[in-house]
Amino acid sequence: MCILCYGLTGEEHWTDARVGAEATASLRARRRALLTGVMAAHGLDYRDDTTGVTSLVSNRKGGVEVARSLGEVWAAAEKLAKHPLDPLDAALLARLAGEAAGA
Secondary structure, eight states: OOHHHHHTSOOOOGGGOOOSSOOHHHHHHHHHHHHHHHHHTTTEEEEEOTTSSOEEEEETTSOEEEESSHHHHHHHHHHHHTSOOOTTOHHHHHHHHHHHHHO
């Protein structure tokens, strides 16, 4: 399926539901920053479009996966990394906390 058709399916994942008054763009920017840090720790890159409809996860060997939800992003990352990713890994959490404190 081409990326255009993929973007037109219109399915919404539960993680995209709005809660509270924070602007959608602000929520996406925060999620983008966090996912970028998590993916970088595993040698991966994360990008999304400005509408938040599709995301790209890529490795540094040219592999790219398209994802439409946070669940799909995680599955794509594990496929490209060729191993399970643990978002609660103590070293990863310490690294992300250090980056946030330095920001």
